[in-house]
Amino acid sequence: MRADRLISLVLLLRQRGRLTAATLARELEVSTRTVLRDIEALSAAGVPVYAERGRRGGFALLPDFRTDLTGLNHDEALALLVAGAGRGEQVFGLGSALASAMRKVVDALPESHRAAASDAARRMLIDPETDLISHRPVTEELPDTTMVEVRRAVVAGHKLRIHYAATGQTPQWRTVDPIGLVTVRDRGYLLATRAGTDRTYRLSRVLAAEELPEPAQRPNRIDLDRIWRERCAQFLADGDQVTVLVRVNPARREDLVSTALAVRAEEPDTDGWPRLEVTFQDSRHAEWALWRLTTDAEALAPQWLRTSLRNRAAAIASCYGASS
Structure with a gap:
């Protein structure tokens, strides 16, 4: 130890x-x-x-100190093998490289540990494509040639030229200074700056990319986790987000939270159902999230959402109430 x-x-x-x-x-x-x-x-x-x-x-x-510390113990090798079973490599186009690295890890193990580590890794599964209650997620695809250019620019610290299709806009070429890559629930994002302004790009909307020889304007060391949190907070503060006050059956709380962008406040209600103040991307997102919970959730505010849900329920009742 x-x-x-x-x-x-x-x-x-x-x-x-x-x-x-x-x-x-x-x-x-x-x-x-x-x-x-x-x-x-x-x-x-x-x-x-x-x-x-x-x-x-x-x-x-001391700056020039080097030593060979490449030996892996059993738990370290197991951690690498299990982590390699995740699907983040699909987003960043590292699937073949990861497979090759895993083969090298297994080959580097002592013969006595090799079979045990491989068998143990097969008994642990991270983030499968389906679970017991949800549909299979759709992994966003990005051509390997495009992903390679993006990844090289990020790693090398070079400027990047991308042909980007923003929502509702004609695709345009733009030159950015890449900072890092993030994957969240099988969605990949490029964090960058453009003309000194923070920008976040969905990788699935990058139609083409070209690594440029000029060095990117970016700090040498970054805290990518902190930057991502800050950009998420900024995203929630901007745009057409909708905040809803809702009471929900405790058994369905996680179903509600998993669809929301953020939970801003929460307090218990007198009947044991918690009251949550949650934020959704827009009005359609809010209506869809509450409708799917049926009677296990009630939107208390805003009034337009209550009216919309009531009208939808009335239309459904009218449809199925009529004789065939």
Whole structure:
């Protein structure tokens, strides 16, 4: 256990540079005291790790330090094999590369662990195409040649020229500075800036792409998770989003939440049904989400939504109430 942790500590310092003891403790899920003892052990073993004091201090390795730390234990190999069973590689066009990498991981394992790790990975499934209560999701397709150009520009830090079909607009060529790629529920997004302004593009709407030789204007290091959260918040604040106050059967709460863009507030009602303030993309989205829950949810506001749902229900009742 400690040997694996020491290897992980060295790899963290190699890959991310100077890190504080608190950061290392959080990454390794140990106490800062344990990290300090591990640093001392590495130093005693000849690993050139040193401390920098001050507000921006921490621990780091000498810049030219290299060592072979490529061995995988059983759980590490299993984690890679199971993660490789996900479908994110379909969005980014990395399917063949992932398959090749998984073969190399399996081949690198000791003979005694190879069969066990492969069998264990087959017994764990992440994000299958269908579940017990939902339809099969539709994975957005992007031609491999287009995805390769996008991915290369993102990784290399080059400007990217894309032929993009925005909703309700004629496709246009535009040059962007790519920041990163994100996949959410089988939908891929390109995060970029254009003329210094934040832009988010659906990969399925990129009709063609060309990596340019000019370097992109972007920071060297980013927190992609933070950027994505900020852009999601901005998306919710803009456009034609609709906020609805709704009471819902507790058994169907997750069905409601899964269709909404965001839950802004929630409080219990006197009858045990929670009241939620949820945001939908537009009026059609809101009406569809509430209609599919039938009597397990009631829109309390706005009034136009209640009227629309009542009129739809009346039309259905009239249709099926008439004699055939």
